[in-house]
Amino acid sequence: MDNFLRLIVRAQRIDRRILYLLLALCIAVPIAVDVPQPRPVVMPETQSLYNTIESIAKDPVESKKLAIVCTNYSGGTLAENQTQNEAIVRHLMRLKLKFAVFAFATPQGRELGRAVADKLAEEYKYVYGSDYVDLGFCPPDAIEVRLKAAVDDLPGAFEKDSAGAALTSLPIMAQVKTVNDINLIVEVTPSETLPPWLQFFQRAGEKPIPTVYCPTAVMGPEKYPLLKSGQLQGMMLGLRGASEYETLLGVDGFGHRGGASLSLSHLLIILLILLGNLGMFAERRLRRQQGRA
Amino acid sequence: MFDFLSNDATVRVIYIWCAALCTLGIYSILYKENKVYRFLEHLFLGLATGYTISQTWTTILKPQWWEPMTNDGQWWWALALPAGLLFYMVFFPRHAWMSRLIFGFFFGAAAGRTFQAFAATYFPLVKSAVNIPLMNPPEASMPGAYWLTGTSAILNNLLFLAIVISVMVYFFFSFEQRHPAIRMTSRFGRYTLMFAFGAIFGSTIMARMSLLIGRMFFLIHDWFQVTVLGMKG
Amino acid sequence: MGGFFVPKQGAELWAYIIGAFVVGLGILYALSLTPKSLRKTLIAGITFLGGLFFALEFFWPVDTAGPMAGKNFLTAYIKPVSSVTTILGAFALGLGLYSMVSIHGRAVAKRRENWGFSAVLLGAILAMAIPAIWKEYDKSPQIAGFYRIMYDGGFNPLNATMFSIVAFYIVSAAYRAFRIRTVEAGILLMSAVIIMIGQVTLGQLLTAWIPNENFSSNFRVENLSNWILTRVNSPAQLAISLGIGVGTLATALRLWLSLERGAFFDEEL
Numbered sequence: 001m002d003n004f005l006r007l008i009v010r011a012q013r014i015d016r017r018i019l020y021l022l023l024a025l026c027i028a029v030p031i032a033v034d035v036p037q038p039r040p041v042v043m044p045e046t047q048s049l050y051n052t053i054e055s056i057a058k059d060p061v062e063s064k065k066l067a068i069v070c071t072n073y074s075g076g077t078l079a080e081n082q083t084q085n086e087a088i089v090r091h092l093m094r095l096k097l098k099f100a101v102f103a104f105a106t107p108q109g110r111e112l113g114r115a116v117a118d119k120l121a122e123e124y125k126y127v128y129g130s131d132y133v134d135l136g137f138c139p140p141d142a143i144e145v146r147l148k149a150a151v152d153d154l155p156g157a158f159e160k161d162s163a164g165a166a167l168t169s170l171p172i173m174a175q176v177k178t179v180n181d182i183n184l185i186v187e188v189t190p191s192e193t194l195p196p197w198l199q200f201f202q203r204a205g206e207k208p209i210p211t212v213y214c215p216t217a218v219m220g221p222e223k224y225p226l227l228k229s230g231q232l233q234g235m236m237l238g239l240r241g242a243s244e245y246e247t248l249l250g251v252d253g254f255g256h257r258g259g260a261s262l263s264l265s266h267l268l269i270i271l272l273i274l275l276g277n278l279g280m281f282a283e284r285r286l287r288r289q290q291g292r293a
Numbered sequence: 294m295f296d297f298l299s300n301d302a303t304v305r306v307i308y309i310w311c312a313a314l315c316t317l318g319i320y321s322i323l324y325k326e327n328k329v330y331r332f333l334e335h336l337f338l339g340l341a342t343g344y345t346i347s348q349t350w351t352t353i354l355k356p357q358w359w360e361p362m363t364n365d366g367q368w369w370w371a372l373a374l375p376a377g378l379l380f381y382m383v384f385f386p387r388h389a390w391m392s393r394l395i396f397g398f399f400f401g402a403a404a405g406r407t408f409q410a411f412a413a414t415y416f417p418l419v420k421s422a423v424n425i426p427l428m429n430p431p432e433a434s435m436p437g438a439y440w441l442t443g444t445s446a447i448l449n450n451l452l453f454l455a456i457v458i459s460v461m462v463y464f465f466f467s468f469e470q471r472h473p474a475i476r477m478t479s480r481f482g483r484y485t486l487m488f489a490f491g492a493i494f495g496s497t498i499m500a501r502m503s504l505l506i507g508r509m510f511f512l513i514h515d516w517f518q519v520t521v522l523g524m525k526g
Numbered sequence: 527m528g529g530f531f532v533p534k535q536g537a538e539l540w541a542y543i544i545g546a547f548v549v550g551l552g553i554l555y556a557l558s559l560t561p562k563s564l565r566k567t568l569i570a571g572i573t574f575l576g577g578l579f580f581a582l583e584f585f586w587p588v589d590t591a592g593p594m595a596g597k598n599f600l601t602a603y604i605k606p607v608s609s610v611t612t613i614l615g616a617f618a619l620g621l622g623l624y625s626m627v628s629i630h631g632r633a634v635a636k637r638r639e640n641w642g643f644s645a646v647l648l649g650a651i652l653a654m655a656i657p658a659i660w661k662e663y664d665k666s667p668q669i670a671g672f673y674r675i676m677y678d679g680g681f682n683p684l685n686a687t688m689f690s691i692v693a694f695y696i697v698s699a700a701y702r703a704f705r706i707r708t709v710e711a712g713i714l715l716m717s718a719v720i721i722m723i724g725q726v727t728l729g730q731l732l733t734a735w736i737p738n739e740n741f742s743s744n745f746r747v748e749n750l751s752n753w754i755l756t757r758v759n760s761p762a763q764l765a766i767s768l769g770i771g772v773g774t775l776a777t778a779l780r781l782w783l784s785l786e787r788g789a790f791f792d793e794e795l
Contacts, residue, residue, distance in 0.1 A: 012702070014701075016698045017323065017324060019694075019697050019698050019701060020323050020694045020697065020698070022697075023505075023693065023694060023697045024509070027502070027505055027506055027509045028509050028513060031506070031509055031510050031513045031514065032513050037727055038727050038730075038731065039727070040726075040727050040730065041730050041748045043748070043752055044752065044756075074685060075681065075682040075683070075685035075686050076504070076685045076686055076688065076689035077500075077504060077686075077689060078504075078507055078682070078686050079503045079504045079505075079506055079507025079508075079510075079686070079690075080500060080503045080504065080507075107344075107345075107348035107352050108344070108348075110352070136352060136356075137348065137352040137353070138612065139353055139612055139615050139616060141399065141403075141611060141612075141615040142608055142611045142612035142615060144406050144410070145406075145604060145607055145608035145611055145612075146608045146612070148583075148604045148608070149604040149605040149608050152596075152597065152601065153605070156605060157605060157608065160356060162352070164356060164360075195410065195414060198413055198414055199409060199410040199413040199414055200409065200410075200413070202413075203413065216500045216503075217496040217497065217499040217500035217503065217725075218493070218496060218497045218500040220496055221489065221492045221493045221496050221755060221759050221763065222493070222763045222766075222767070223763075224755055224756055224759055224760035224763060225418060225421065225760050225761070225763050225764035225767060226418075227756075227760075228421050228756075228760060228764075229417045229418050229420065229421030230417065230421065231414075231417050231418075237496070237725075238496065238499055238500055238503055239499070239500075239503035239506070240499060240725045240726065243727075254507075254510065257510070258503065258506040258507075258510060259726070259727050260727070260728070261502075261506045261509070262499065262502055262503065262506060262726050263726040263727055263728030263729065264728070265498075265502040265505075265506075265693075266498065266499070266502070266722040266723065266725075266726050266728075266729065267728065267729075268697070269498055269696070269697060269700050269722065270719055270722060270723070272697060272700050272701040273700050273701070273704045273715065273719075275701065276700070276701045276702060276703075276704060276705065277704070277705060277706050280705050280706075295668045295671075295672070296668070297671075298667065298668040298669075298671030298672050298675075299666075299667035299668050299671055300671075301671075304671040304674050304675060307675050307679060308674055308675045308678040308679030309679070310679075311675060311679030311680060311683075312678065312679050312680075312682070312683035313683075315679070315680060315683045315684050315687065316683050316687045319684065319687040319688060319691060320687065320691065322691070323691070323694055331640070331643055332643065332646060333684060334643075335643040335644070335646045335647040335650070336646055336647070336650050336680065336684065337650075337680075337681070337684035337685065337688060338626075338647050338650070339646065339647040339648065339649065339650020339651045339653070339654070340650045340651075340653070340654045340676065340680050340681040340684065341681060341685070342623065342626060342647075342650075342651045342654075342655075343650060343651040343652065343653065343654025343655035343656075343658065344654050344655070344658065344677075344681055345619065346619065346623065346651070346655045346659075347654065347655045347658030347659050348658070349616050349619045350659055351658070351659060351662050353612060353613065353616040354613065354616050355662070357609060357612055357613055358613045358616075362543060363539070363543075365533055366533030366534045366535050366539050367533055368533075368534055368539055368542035368543045368545075368546055369531060369546060370613070371542075371543040371544070371545075371546035371547045371550065372546050372547075372549070372550045373610070373613050373614060373617070374547055374550065374617075375547065375550025375551050375553065375554050376550065376614055376617075377613070377614055377616075377617025377618075378554065378617075379554070380617060380618050380620070380621055381620065381621070381624075383621070384624070388558050390565050390569075390795040391554070391557060391558060393569045393795070394557070394568070394569060394572050395614065397569045397570070397572045397573035397576065398572050398573065398575075398576040398614075399576065399611075399614075399615070400573050400576065400577075400781050400782075401572070401573035401574060401575065401576025401577035401578075401781070401782055402576040402577060402579075402580060402611060403577075403778070403781070404573075404576075404577045404778035404779070404781045404782035405576065405577030405578065405579065405580030405581045405778075405782060406577075406580045407774060407775060407778035408580070408581055408584050408585070408775075408778075409580070409584040411771055411774070411775050412584075414771065415767075415768065415771040418764060418767060418768065418771075419768065421764075422761075422764055422768075437739070439739075439740045439741070441740075441741055449757050452757060452758075452761075453757060453760070453761045454761075456758065456761035456762055456765070457761045457762075457764055457765045458765075460761070460762050460765035460766065461765045461768065461769065464765070464766075464769050482762075482765075483710065484709070484710065484713055485758055485761075485762050486762050486766075487710045487711075487713040487714045487717065488713060488714075488717045488754060488758040488759060488762065489717075489758065489759040489762035489763055489766075490714055490717075491713065491714040491715065491716065491717025491718040491720075491721065491754075492717055492718070492721050492754055492755055492758075492759040493759075494714065494717075494718040494721075495717070495718040495719070495720075495721030495722045495725070496721060496725075497696075498696060498700075498718075498722060499721075499722065499725055499726075501690070501692050501693040501696050502693055504686065504689050504690035504692075504693065505690040505691075505693035505694075507686060507690065508683075508686055508687055508690045511683070511686075
């Protein structure tokens with residue numbers, strides 16, 4: 001028993017690089033081998049997001065309006081946010097819903113969001129200017145004022161698309177005049193960028209606009225109260241949310257393919273936390289024994 | 294000379310190799326401190342700064358300031374330049390106070406927007422906190438409900454209310470928490486906060502692992518399997 | 527006055543632009559002459575005015591009928607104010623840029639230790655900024671190709687890798703630092719473990735044999751994880767959020783009315 005305790009204590013001084021290697025293996029092996037894996041259980045908030053978009057598509061009036069997909073992420077969180085964004089845009093395109101790409105936290109967000117839309121547009125035969133539009137980038141310190149202005153005059157507030165074309169000249173904007181012509185707000189983000197939508201836009205029209213949230217897993221837990229208060233109609237939490245959404249869509253995207261690596265890495269962390277605590281208790285016990293001796 | 298840059302396939306191979314080398318170079322810090330990592334760190338800072346400069350011009354100043362002023366004849370935008378120069382007064386000790394005029398303007402604007410922001414964000418939240426059914430909850434009549442659903446919904450709603458109150462009590466520092474009832478409420482609040490922080494901790498791990506999976510997927514799939522070995526994507 | 531503030535063309539436009547710029551500089555000069563005793567008052571006044579528009583626009587009653595229904599007399603000015611704040615905010619970029627370029631420029635000029643890295647940084651700024659701006663004016667595929675290499679081969683992967691490296695440090699920290707020494711730490715760990723297991727497919731398989739209906743469904747790990755997130759985490763976050771909201775409102779009022787005190791606000795001007 002004592003030998004076992006000493007081994008556990010000695011293991012506490014393991015080289016950090018061995019831990020790093022273990023993690024790298026846990027993540028790399030399932031990707032390299034492409035392990036078959038079950039589909040995840042779909043959580044209520046993800047299902048609710050999916051249902052929100054489905055119900056918009058089924059409504060003859062709402063389905064003619066414009067959705068806003070706000071892609072406020074940068075290259076740092078591509079793995080989570082890009083996967084979420086792809087799932088959402090794919091769903092919108094499948095249902096033939098028109099949408100606008102927009103960003104205000106980082107200009108890279110607009111570029112990344114647009115790239116996803118352009119890539120999927122080829123697959124779903126979407127045409128720029130008629131089926132989707134790029135509203136460009138607005139700096140974060142001006143977003144509140146911009147959204148306030150967009151409430152009464154959306155094309156006037158944004159004026160031009162990212163290429164400099166007047167929004168009023170694009171067919172997609174023909175029926176889009178005010179906040180009442182928006183059917184959905186999608187916020188894909190790794191940071192605190194949801195508030196401007198809730199504060200200045202969501203409830204500024206004749207009726208509240210359904211708003212859904214796709215945060216990185218870090219940002220998710222603090223936004224659960226908004227689901228209960230009705231300010232959010234759905235949430236796709238990090239990569240696991242994206243994986244659940246891909247399940248609902250029936251596609252094998254990155255969310256699904258990364259699932260096994262995510263499982264193994266979580267398992268490793270839990271094992272290491274338990275082993276670390278076991279080491280602490282073993283050390284205490286050995287010290288007590290030495291004290292008695 | 295630079296014709297190869299107009300070939301999409303060549304450009305793709307070049308940038309995937311560059312990206313792979315950058316990724317491996319950054320991870321080299323995990324083994325030990327080295328010059329390759331320092332080089333890439335400075336390269337990243339430079340590229341990020343260059344990107345910010347370019348985007349500030351191409352997405353803000355060019356379309357919203359320069360073009361309306363020079364193409365559309367809106368000459369009054371020229372006044373924005375001296376106003377913007379106020380920021381730079383900070384570099385002149387004698388006139389540094391003038392930079393506070395523009396900072397003050399932004400402080401004031403942010404404060405002014407807070408009133409509407411507060412009303413729109415927090416009123417629905419407060420309403421959701423106090424407007425929870427403690428009798429005949431709707432869950433009891435939903436599809437899939439069974440004999441315990443109604444009771445559990447009421448218990449969950451009571452718990453919800455108790456947690457909101459106890460966490461607020463925990464953060465109430467205006468007087469010393471001496472009364473046993475308040476001390477116990479506060480302690481309950483602290484424990485429930487730990488549940489919330491645990492949830493955040495668990496989610497944070499998931500987020501960080503997801504990002505690493507993203508890079509590993511790139512290295513193994515996009516770079517090694519597709520670009521190096523020529524396997525199908 | 528209406529004729530004055532109308533778009534101009536050609537040489538007249540440039541005359542107006544230069545004139546406006548000179549007038550702006552004149553106003554700056556006049557401001558610089560402000561006596562010391564009035565400076566704080568002037569700053570407080572500008573701060574108040576900066577917030578007044580938004581406060582008034584929100585609190586002023588709106589018309590209930592007619593073409594201005596739902597609007598007040600300030601609503602029409604939101605768009606110009608939006609443009610002004612956007613543009614002025616963009617001018618602030620140079621503050622950070624100046625600081626960065628001056629530090630690394632000096633390091634290169636004086637050949638300080640590791641000056642090569644500073645040179646790389648300055649070179650990278652140019653290598654990214656020039657093609658990114660150039661491609662706006664020159665649509666040649668070479669420029670686009672070079673930008674793509676810089677963006678997709680350098681900036682993007684470096685950004686993503688920098689963020690992802692934290693995962694390794696989390697593993698090390700979880701092993702060495704996460705110790706259950708108190709009840710609170712125990713609760714935190716329990717909650718974190720349930721969330722971590724409940725959110726991944728392998729974890730969900732552990733309790734997949736339990737029927738997902740009626741009372742037994744409560745024991746499935748994904749439902750337990752969801753219960754923690756929605757029934758325990760959610761009200762705790764709500765209470766924190768309400769506290770933050772009240773604090774933000776109080777701070778905003780103090781800033782707006784220049785009542786805030788501290789190093790920045792108490793300095794002698």
